[in-house]
Amino acid sequence: MPRKRNAHRNADTPTLADVARLAGVSDITASRVVRSKGPIADATRARVLAAIAELGYIPNRAAGSLASSGSTLMSVLLPSLSNIVFPDVLRGIHTALTETAFQPVIGVTDYDPLIEERILLSFLAWQPAAVILAGLHHTPTARRHLEHGRFRVAELMDIDGDPVDIAVGMSHWQAGYDTGRHLVQRGYRRFGYAGHSIASDDRARARYDGLRAALKEAGLLLIAEERVQGPSSTIAGRHLLEAILRKAPGLDVVVFPNDDMAMGGIFHCIHAGITPKEQLGIFGFNGLDIGQAMPLPLSTILSKRFLIGKTAAEKLLESRERPAEKTIINTGYDIIVGATA
Amino acid sequence: MPRKRNAHRNADTPTLADVARLAGVSDITASRVVRSKGPIADATRARVLAAIAELGYIPNRAAGSLASSGSTLMSVLLPSLSNIVFPDVLRGIHTALTETAFQPVIGVTDYDPLIEERILLSFLAWQPAAVILAGLHHTPTARRHLEHGRFRVAELMDIDGDPVDIAVGMSHWQAGYDTGRHLVQRGYRRFGYAGHSIASDDRARARYDGLRAALKEAGLLLIAEERVQGPSSTIAGRHLLEAILRKAPGLDVVVFPNDDMAMGGIFHCIHAGITPKEQLGIFGFNGLDIGQAMPLPLSTILSKRFLIGKTAAEKLLESRERPAEKTIINTGYDIIVGATA
DNA sequence: CAGAATAATGATAGCGCTACCATAAATCAC
DNA sequence: GTGATTTATGGTAGCGCTATCATTATTCTG
Numbered sequence: 209m210p211r212k213r214n215a216h217r218n219a220d221t222p223t224l225a226d227v228a229r230l231a232g233v234s235d236i237t238a239s240r241v242v243r244s245k246g247p248i249a250d251a252t253r254a255r256v257l258a259a260i261a262e263l264g265y266i267p268n269r270a271a272g273s274l275a276s277s278g279s280t281l282m283s284v285l286l287p288s289l290s291n292i293v294f295p296d297v298l299r300g301i302h303t304a305l306t307e308t309a310f311q312p313v314i315g316v317t318d319y320d321p322l323i324e325e326r327i328l329l330s331f332l333a334w335q336p337a338a339v340i341l342a343g344l345h346h347t348p349t350a351r352r353h354l355e356h357g358r359f360r361v362a363e364l365m366d367i368d369g370d371p372v373d374i375a376v377g378m379s380h381w382q383a384g385y386d387t388g389r390h391l392v393q394r395g396y397r398r399f400g401y402a403g404h405s406i407a408s409d410d411r412a413r414a415r416y417d418g419l420r421a422a423l424k425e426a427g428l429l430l431i432a433e434e435r436v437q438g439p440s441s442t443i444a445g446r447h448l449l450e451a452i453l454r455k456a457p458g459l460d461v462v463v464f465p466n467d468d469m470a471m472g473g474i475f476h477c478i479h480a481g482i483t484p485k486e487q488l489g490i491f492g493f494n495g496l497d498i499g500q501a502m503p504l505p506l507s508t509i510l511s512k513r514f515l516i517g518k519t520a521a522e523k524l525l526e527s528r529e530r531p532a533e534k535t536i537i538n539t540g541y542d543i544i545v546g547a548t549a
Numbered sequence: 550m551p552r553k554r555n556a557h558r559n560a561d562t563p564t565l566a567d568v569a570r571l572a573g574v575s576d577i578t579a580s581r582v583v584r585s586k587g588p589i590a591d592a593t594r595a596r597v598l599a600a601i602a603e604l605g606y607i608p609n610r611a612a613g614s615l616a617s618s619g620s621t622l623m624s625v626l627l628p629s630l631s632n633i634v635f636p637d638v639l640r641g642i643h644t645a646l647t648e649t650a651f652q653p654v655i656g657v658t659d660y661d662p663l664i665e666e667r668i669l670l671s672f673l674a675w676q677p678a679a680v681i682l683a684g685l686h687h688t689p690t691a692r693r694h695l696e697h698g699r700f701r702v703a704e705l706m707d708i709d710g711d712p713v714d715i716a717v718g719m720s721h722w723q724a725g726y727d728t729g730r731h732l733v734q735r736g737y738r739r740f741g742y743a744g745h746s747i748a749s750d751d752r753a754r755a756r757y758d759g760l761r762a763a764l765k766e767a768g769l770l771l772i773a774e775e776r777v778q779g780p781s782s783t784i785a786g787r788h789l790l791e792a793i794l795r796k797a798p799g800l801d802v803v804v805f806p807n808d809d810m811a812m813g814g815i816f817h818c819i820h821a822g823i824t825p826k827e828q829l830g831i832f833g834f835n836g837l838d839i840g841q842a843m844p845l846p847l848s849t850i851l852s853k854r855f856l857i858g859k860t861a862a863e864k865l866l867e868s869r870e871r872p873a874e875k876t877i878i879n880t881g882y883d884i885i886v887g888a889t890a
Numbered sequence: 891c892a893g894a895a896t897a898a899t900g901a902t903a904g905c906g907c908t909a910c911c912a913t914a915a916a917t918c919a920c
Numbered sequence: 921g922t923g924a925t926t927t928a929t930g931g932t933a934g935c936g937c938t939a940t941c942a943t944t945a946t947t948c949t950g
Contacts, residue, residue, distance in 0.1 A: 221699075223905095223906055223907085224906065224907065224908095225906080225907095233929080233930090234929065234930045234931080235906090235907080235908090235930090235931095236907095236908075236909095236929080236930065236931085237928085237929060237930075239907065239908060240908095240928095240929090243908085245908095246927095246928085246929095247926085247927050247928055247929090248927095248928075248929090249927085249928060249929090252928080252929085264693070264694070266670060266673050266674055266694075267674050267906090267907085268615070268674060268676070268905085268906050268907070269611075269671075269674040269675050269907095270610075270611045270612075270614035270615040270620070270675065270676060270905085270906080270907090271611075271615050271905070271906035271907040271908085271935090272906080272907055272908070273611035273907090273935090274609070274611040274612050274615050274905090274906080274907070274908090274935045274936065274937085275906075275907040275908040275909075275934080275935055276907080276908055276909075276935085277908095277909095277935065277936095279611070289630060289636035289639055289640070290633070290636055290637070290640065292631070292633070295630035295631055295636060296631070298630055298657070299630070299631065299657075302657055311656075311668075311671055312655075312656075313654050313655070314653075314654070314655040315652075315653075316639070316640075316643055327652075329607060330610075330652055332607050333607055333608050333609060333610040334610050334611065335609070335611060352605070353605070353607075358562075441838055441842070442838060442839040442842040443838060443841070443842040445842075446842050468839070471839065471842075472842055475842055475843050475844050478819075478844045479844040497782055497783060497784060498783040498809070498812065498839070500784070501782070501783040501784040501786075501787050501812075501813055501816055502816050503816050503819045503820040564935095564936055564937085565936065565937065565938095566936080566937095574899080574900090575899065575900050575901080576900090576901095576936090576937080576938090577899080577900065577901085577937095577938075577939095578898085578899060578900075580937065580938060581898095581899090581938095583937095584938085586938095587897095587898085587899095588896085588897050588898055588899090589897095589898075589899090590897085590898060590899090593898080593899085608936090608937085609935085609936050609937070610937095611935085611936080611937090612905090612935070612936035612937040612938085613936080613937050613938070614905090614937090615905045615906065615907085615935090615936080615937070615938090616904080616905055616936075616937040616938040616939075617905085617937080617938055617939075618905065618906095891950105892949105892950105893948105893949090894947105894948080894949080895946105895947080895948070895949090896945100896946080896947070896948080897944100897945080897946065897947080898943100898944085898945075898946085899942100899943080899944080899945095900941105900942080900943075900944095901940105901941090901942080901943100902939105902940090902941090902942100903938105903939095903940090904937105904938095904939090904940105905936105905937085905938085905939095906935105907934105907935085908933105908934095908935085909932105909933090909934090909935095910931105910932090910933090910934105911930105911931090911932090912929105912930085912931080912932105913928100913929085913930080913931100914927100914928085914929080914930100915926100915927080915928075915929095916925100916926080916927070916928090917924105917925080917926070917927085918923105918924080918925065918926080919922105919923090919924080919925090920921105920922100920923105
């Protein structure tokens with residue numbers, strides 16, 4: 209004899225069984241209607257749908273996920289949302305997921321692998337169908353779970369490395385290298401770099417390394433370098449350019465790690481009466497719309513953020529099982545000549 | 550006699566029972582350690598934690614959520630992530646949730662109440678502890694579920710209306726009204742408005758209405774008005790200002806619905822040789838950092854996005870039960886005088 | 891030091907759903 | 921028309937965890 213029944217039930221929340229009873233079918237038939245799975249007679253489906261509407265039934269995905277040991281969640285771990293780059297990636301993911309049953313679940317890691325690991329583990333507790341994260345660098349624990357999990361994995365932005373499953377992005381080292389070659393070819397010789405603390409941003413560091421390699425090849429080097437602590441911002445870019453020009457007045461071009469900071473550089477030029485390009489080249493990275501809306505469009509590199517997100521999500525949807533072969537997709541980038549360098 | 554056992558189990562995924570067996574305790578004791586709940590002897594806890602580490606155990610939250618009919622998820626529904634406003638709100642939410650067990654789950658509605666409804670229902674299927682959404686306007690179905698659910702609800706950004714549970718934000722009508730008063734007081738008389746399609750953005754519409762009310766009070770009206778289809782952007786603001794000035798050359802101030810577009814206006818001024826403020830006032834909304842980093846800091850209104858997100862999440866954490874009284878928190882706003890109007 | 895409170899642990903029975911197998915009815919092949 | 925498919929539905933047994941109640945070991949009170 210059971211001691212108690214339905215002890216900790218949600219009293220007024222209707223369950224599938226309630227729907228089934230009202231529709232006069234079995235639980236499992238109602239379940240099939242909800243999931244659009246298996247053959248169902250039109251009349252039966254209609255009855256079940258009517259019952260669902262009448263009761264305001266909302267499926268309990270926890271129960272569903274438990275029973276089927278799987279979910280339609282796609283975990284997305286991004287370093288930041290303040291940096292417009294990642295919202296763009298996210299839009300791409302969203303676009304690919306519309307009209308599918310999959311649902312993105314977003315976490316923000318603040319560029320910290322330990323936070324990434326913590327959020328990853330808490331997401332895995334929901335048995336996601338796939339995990340999307342930024343970069344190829346993770347903690348050993350995170351990497352282990354990514355490799356052994358029964359879910360697809362996409363690592364975005366960067367392709368210089370060995371992915372777990374799928375990598376979608378571009379070579380940031382190459383982009384930095386091409387930046388250097390491009391600017392040298394345009395006649396610039398006295399280079400400065402105004403960046404942010406590079407420790408946390410692997411990709412900015414790769415571009416920086418590529419830039420230096422290109423300069424070295426041309427027999428040049430960075431004459432001056434200036435960095436802010438903390439996150440990159442337009443105001444930081446503005447102050448940094450002022451500082452670097454005070455220390456090294458003879459520069460003829462300054463490269464920034466992104467468009468936000470480069471725009472700060474432009475603003476300093478306007479303020480100080482420096483003509484961009486003619487007196488001082490300014491070069492960014494990302495190809496943000498706002499930089500192209502300026503009176504002098506920013507010279508920069510267009511990274512294809514939306515495409516990266518969209519491509520990754522589409523690839524993940526192709527198969528639930530991880531294939532034997534790893535996939536690397538290079539979405540490339542474009543040099544925007546612009547008017548500032 | 551059971552026909553089959555463990556038929557559709559995840560073979561190699563360790564469960565709490567595995568942990569308990571290895572640690573030599575009962576399932577429920579292991580569960581208590583995992584959840585840090587109830588009294589546990591230090592030695593026991595240590596043994597269980599060691600077993601967890603050894604097995605690489607990850608709790609199955611679907612099972613946990615099912616058993617306890619509740620979760621530590623906080624559903625966050627935002628209109629957009631391209632608009633930097635919402636990432637700021639999200640950062641505030643994140644900040645409040647750090648060090649708590651709660652985890653934000655983010656959805657993007659594209660300013661569409663129907664999409665909001667769809668995502669809300671799919672989120673409710675995970676039994677979140679709380680729901681955060683933008684604005685006070687939802688579909689009837691969404692509103693019904695919000696009112697009857699056993700979870701806390703916070704409606705952000707706007708406080709002009711009747712919230713379900715908690716509202717945190719500011720009066721956008723009042724902000725528009727104050728904009729009008731402020732500009733009239735500074736001597737502007739010939740007003741233009743350069744906006745985006747207002748149908749989708751209730752708050753921009755409220756500010757617009759407030760602005761017109763203030764002008765009417767001063768015996769003025771909008772001389773010219775220009776709108777773009779589609780989303781707001783800096784480039785749209787630039788083109789719009791050009792268009793509006795062509796149609797109504799005599800304007801002495803143009804108000805934009807946000808800083809992004811207002812910056813486009815500034816860029817047009819620079820391009821066309823118009824001196825902001827002296828020849829033409831430009832006024833925005835939001836108080837973005839980038840606008841304040843410009844050579845002439847943008848005149849605008851600072852909305853407290855981070856504070857809104859943080860306050861909302863903190864309020865939601867105060868109690869799991871919805872109180873009898875509704876709460877409305879006004880985070881206010883500041884007029885940034887700036888240098889462009 | 892007896893009786894009461896507290897700390898620490900365990901047994902059991904579901905939470906709501908779906909995988910698996912079985913069955914019955916309808917359709918098909920030839 | 922008989923056997924073989926296909927279509928439509930149902931019964932049952934868990935999925936992995938936690939709420940509830942029960943039990944025992946330990947500490948406290950005066």
